[in-house]
Amino acid sequence: MSVKVRIPTILRTYTGGLSEVEAEGSVLSEVIESLEKNHPGIAARVLDDEGKLRRFVNVYVNDDDVRFEEGLRTATPDGAGISIIPAVAGG
Template sequence: MAVNVRIPTILRTYTGGRSEVQAEGATLAEVIADLEKNHTGIAARVLDDQGKLRRFVNVYVNDDDVRFEQGLETATPAGAGVSIIPAVAGGC
């Protein structure tokens, strides 16, 4: 199942500068594996050493935060939009 993945600026070096790419997979884990296959290095920026989502990376399938769904097992139906959003920190 093909999904559209929105790539944040900081990760576009892995996608040849593209802000959106297609990936295949029935779950978020499969989508990330497909991204890694086609854009080597991107998974290490999204997943930690234990293979879990990095703490400061937010991922949405359509409008749903996967941390409140099934995490990496969140379904990614055909045509879904996946957004990878690095958390922004800062302050005064």
């Protein structure tokens, strides 16, 4: 399934400056694998050493936060929009 992934500014060095890229996969983990295949290094910024989503990275499939869905097993239907959003901290 083909999806569109919105890339935050901080990760655009991996996508040649593109703010949106296409990826393939029926679940989020497959989409991240597809991203890594076409944009090496990006998966390490989204996943931790155990292969789980990093705490400070929020991922949405359409408008649904995957942490409240199925995590990396969240379905990514054809044409879905995926957003990778780094958490912002400060004070």
